[in-house]
Amino acid sequence: MSVAPATGGRTRASLRRGAGAAQTPLVLGGLVALVLLQDRIVDLLDGRAVQAWSTMFVAIVVQALPFLVGGVLLAGLISAVLSERILARVVPQRTATAVPVAGLAGVALPGCECGAVPITSSLIGRGVAPAVALTFLLAAPAVNPIVLVSTAVAFPGQPEMVGARFVASMAVAVGVGWLWAWRGGRVPMRRRDRAYAPGSTTWNKYTDDVRHDLLHTAGFLVLGAMIAATVNVLVPRSLVDSVAGSLLVSVLVMAVLAFIVALCSEADAFIAASLSALPPTAQLTFMVVGPAVDVKLATLQAGTFGTPFALRFAPLTFAVAIASSLVVGWWLL
Amino acid sequence: MNRTVQVALLTLVGALLVRIVLEGVHVRYVKDWFGIPLLITGAILLVLAVVTALRVAGPPAAEGADAHGAHDAEQAAGHEAHDGHDHDRTPLTTWLLFLPVILVFTVSPPALGSYLAERLDSAPLDEPAVVLAPLPEGDPVSLSVGQFTAYAVYDEDATMRGRSIALEGFVSLDEEGRWYLTRVSLNCCAADAYVRKVRVDDAAAPPRDTWVRVVGEWVEPAGRAPLPQDEPPGVRALSVVEIEPPASPYE
Numbered sequence: 001m002s003v004a005p006a007t008g009g010r011t012r013a014s015l016r017r018g019a020g021a022a023q024t025p026l027v028l029g030g031l032v033a034l035v036l037l038q039d040r041i042v043d044l045l046d047g048r049a050v051q052a053w054s055t056m057f058v059a060i061v062v063q064a065l066p067f068l069v070g071g072v073l074l075a076g077l078i079s080a081v082l083s084e085r086i087l088a089r090v091v092p093q094r095t096a097t098a099v100p101v102a103g104l105a106g107v108a109l110p111g112c113e114c115g116a117v118p119i120t121s122s123l124i125g126r127g128v129a130p131a132v133a134l135t136f137l138l139a140a141p142a143v144n145p146i147v148l149v150s151t152a153v154a155f156p157g158q159p160e161m162v163g164a165r166f167v168a169s170m171a172v173a174v175g176v177g178w179l180w181a182w183r184g185g186r187v188p189m190r191r192r193d194r195a196y197a198p199g200s201t202t203w204n205k206y207t208d209d210v211r212h213d214l215l216h217t218a219g220f221l222v223l224g225a226m227i228a229a230t231v232n233v234l235v236p237r238s239l240v241d242s243v244a245g246s247l248l249v250s251v252l253v254m255a256v257l258a259f260i261v262a263l264c265s266e267a268d269a270f271i272a273a274s275l276s277a278l279p280p281t282a283q284l285t286f287m288v289v290g291p292a293v294d295v296k297l298a299t300l301q302a303g304t305f306g307t308p309f310a311l312r313f314a315p316l317t318f319a320v321a322i323a324s325s326l327v328v329g330w331w332l333l
Numbered sequence: 334m335n336r337t338v339q340v341a342l343l344t345l346v347g348a349l350l351v352r353i354v355l356e357g358v359h360v361r362y363v364k365d366w367f368g369i370p371l372l373i374t375g376a377i378l379l380v381l382a383v384v385t386a387l388r389v390a391g392p393p394a395a396e397g398a399d400a401h402g403a404h405d406a407e408q409a410a411g412h413e414a415h416d417g418h419d420h421d422r423t424p425l426t427t428w429l430l431f432l433p434v435i436l437v438f439t440v441s442p443p444a445l446g447s448y449l450a451e452r453l454d455s456a457p458l459d460e461p462a463v464v465l466a467p468l469p470e471g472d473p474v475s476l477s478v479g480q481f482t483a484y485a486v487y488d489e490d491a492t493m494r495g496r497s498i499a500l501e502g503f504v505s506l507d508e509e510g511r512w513y514l515t516r517v518s519l520n521c522c523a524a525d526a527y528v529r530k531v532r533v534d535d536a537a538a539p540p541r542d543t544w545v546r547v548v549g550e551w552v553e554p555a556g557r558a559p560l561p562q563d564e565p566p567g568v569r570a571l572s573v574v575e576i577e578p579p580a581s582p583y584e
Contacts, residue, residue: 055445207384222430303424
């Protein structure tokens with residue numbers, strides 16, 4: 001990782017320190033205002049739309065937190081237990097070979113997309129090539145057994161939908177991994193680089209890591225949940241049915257919808273199935289794009305790997321996921 | 334965000350998760366069984382808060398000013414590219430975590446109701462895998478809205494004909510002045526909810542979101558095939574009684 005130019009670095013550092021110093025009193029002031037104005041705010045929140053928004057917002061946060069905490073605990077374990085030596089033995093040397101192996105590892109490890117982000121970050125911290133770790137990030141939430149079973153339940157009598165989902169999502173994970181191995185090297189990516197206080201025990205390091213990762217990512221999850229709840233409340237689902245006529249338009253609309261409503265991969269099959277007016281390829285697109293890239297994942301990734309990374313990785317994944325769904329849908333559905 | 338605020342935040346979020354499960358209100362947001370993962374997660378967060386708090390209060394040797402001074406000096410020297418270096422620095426977004434806490438502890442967002450239901454059509458119903466058993470005994474016979482819809486759409490023998498049926502749900506309206514006994518169901522959490530409605534005829538509409546028990550007879554559609562999928566089935570009300578909202582709001 002390159003060192004920032006001295007002057008620019010200093011300005012940014014001092015700017016950030018300034019913001020950091022103002023943070024606590026500012027927000028505490030806000031909290032005091034909230035408590036003092038509680039009645040006013042409760043009145044304001046009485047609107048039916050605002051109520052529905054807050055229910056969905058709290059629901060998304062509450063639903064995702066156990067997965068995020070589980071992912072962070074597991075990521076901390078990977079950092080603490082898996083040494084570079086063990087990983088080097090398990091992961092093939094050549095990145096091109098390691099990418100599909102990482103894809104298959106995703107099948108074995110049922111994870112939610114929120115949990116996969118910290119795990120990926122800690123794999124990279126352990127010296128796994130970013131392309132390989134990112135393949136795991138895309139595969140784990142998309143093709144694990146829980147997701148495939150829920151897809152089979154949501155589309156009874158259509159086993160080809162389960163097959164298509166598996167093939168399309170795996171193609172996205174491996175395809176993006178290879179693209180990243182080929183071209184992704186120059187993209188700036190924030191690394192975990194830890195300095196521990198002298199004399200820290202393993203337990204202290206572990207809890208430090210867990211707390212740090214959790215507080216870093218959970219805020220982005222909340223941000224994603226705010227956006228997703230807003231869309232859920234504002235965009236009527238009948239709008240979705242009105243585009244069902246055209247294959248290409250419906251595929252694009254479903255891709256965008258998957259990005260902004262940000263469902264968990266365990267649930268998206270039921271939503272896709274409920275939009276039964278749509279062509280099967282559009283339903284497939286919804287299920288392939290969602291676990292690979294959505295607004296809460298993109299914000300989580302920006303928080304974990306840095307905004308420049310997310311600005312490149314999210315559009316790339318989005319495009320590859322649409323292409324993969326179109327090809328697989330045309331082939332299998 | 335300094336350590337003390339971090340401890341406060343972890344405590345509040347942990348307490349939030351534990352509290353909604355203990356009060357039983359988590360069923361407004363997620364599936365009932367998800368209470369167990371929520372309790373475990375809440376407990377983990379509380380433990381993490383305690384561990385952090387003990388170390389904040391602990392001997393300065395472990396977390397002393399020396400270490401922080403070293404960080405500052407390093408950053409001033411231009412090494413700030415290593416983000417996530419200092420465990421006390423968090424992005425501004427972390428403060429957003431206070432929002433769900435504030436919402437739940439002040440307004441306690443209610444279960445989804447008529448606002449959602451009036452924006453969504455009744456969800457289509459998959460054809461049951463098995464032939465429907467004849468309608469159970471009872472007068473009136475209590476059915477869920479989902480069961481009622483299944484019998485209305487898929488029961489070849491129309492065994493609901495002439496039977497008195499009891500349904501429970503909340504009131505939602507449409508633009509044409511009809512009202513519906515409505516239930517919301519979840520796939521996973523409240524963000525992916527879907528609704529099922531039963532149109533209620535021959536009774537004045539109670540206020541929106543009132544929970545009611547309707548006893549009445551199924552309104553058999555004139556032509557049975559093709560089966561009307563997107564049209565909610567109807568019930569001719571014999572009685573409409575206001576009831577307490579159920580503890581578990583979703584069907």
